Amino acid sequence: MITCRDFIEFLADYLARELPAQQHTVFDEHVADCPNCSAYLRSYTMTVKLGKAACTDLDGPAPAEVPEKLLEAIRAARSK
Amino acid sequence: MKPSSPDSDEAALLVGLRAGDQVACEKLVRTYSGRLLAVTRRFLHNEDDARDALQDAFLSAFRALPTFAEGSLLSTWLHRIAVNAALMKLRTRRRRPEDPIEDLLPTFVEDGHRVNPGPDWKEPAEVVLQRQETRVLVRECIERLPETYRTVLLLRDIEELDTEEVARLLEVSPNAVKIRLHRARQALRELLDPHFREDRP
Numbered sequence: 403m404i405t406c407r408d409f410i411e412f413l414a415d416y417l418a419r420e421l422p423a424q425q426h427t428v429f430d431e432h433v434a435d436c437p438n439c440s441a442y443l444r445s446y447t448m449t450v451k452l453g454k455a456a457c458t459d460l461d462g463p464a465p466a467e468v469p470e471k472l473l474e475a476i477r478a479a480r481s482k
Numbered sequence: 483m484k485p486s487s488p489d490s491d492e493a494a495l496l497v498g499l500r501a502g503d504q505v506a507c508e509k510l511v512r513t514y515s516g517r518l519l520a521v522t523r524r525f526l527h528n529e530d531d532a533r534d535a536l537q538d539a540f541l542s543a544f545r546a547l548p549t550f551a552e553g554s555l556l557s558t559w560l561h562r563i564a565v566n567a568a569l570m571k572l573r574t575r576r577r578r579p580e581d582p583i584e585d586l587l588p589t590f591v592e593d594g595h596r597v598n599p600g601p602d603w604k605e606p607a608e609v610v611l612q613r614q615e616t617r618v619l620v621r622e623c624i625e626r627l628p629e630t631y632r633t634v635l636l637l638r639d640i641e642e643l644d645t646e647e648v649a650r651l652l653e654v655s656p657n658a659v660k661i662r663l664h665r666a667r668q669a670l671r672e673l674l675d676p677h678f679r680e681d682r683p
Contacts, residue, residue, distance in 0.1 A: 407594040410588060449674060464519045476507065
């Protein structure tokens, strides 16, 4: 038997399937029986998704002056 | 089978770059500035720092061209160089005062139950992400994480480098990377919880 504290502490290993098989089963049983940990697992997984989505939507063209200034700096550095 | 066109474009660009061709250099900078600036911005909150790191990245890339391995993807190689440049810039910056990670982690009572577990997050990611406020909120909460933990979260979950690679970059053990990642995610979840929990019976 594990506590909610144990479940949450080793949650990353559980999700990455890095727990020994027997431990993995104990964790499966805990999440099946514990609505709080089941909810925690869902929000933890969603947190990872949100982090990725929120950070990667910044991709787009750089402001126009960025490549121009870069090229100037690169030319200057290479002419040394 | 990869489509031939992007491959041959990249191959032609590489030939030009290796020959020190000015046109190829310009093309590289114009093609990749946007993408790589997005990377450095993720690590460096300050726009000037992000642009400095971007410049460092391109200069590094031009110097390292002789070591570019045939058969590698230019975009992956550049991405790594940009991540490295951002990390190096991060090291030169003064640390802002930050909350210790312990203050941001969930707490437990004697018997191992969580304190104030609270209601579920009802709406799925796809739905909440349609709102611009969600994206702004998540980025702001990531910014609030202490730097050591934020960096690992960015490298593992956002830049998608693997544990061993992150361990090498940060000069810590793979186990330290795993622990920091889990704590970062837990802390981020706690910071987001008040905004997503559904306080309805």
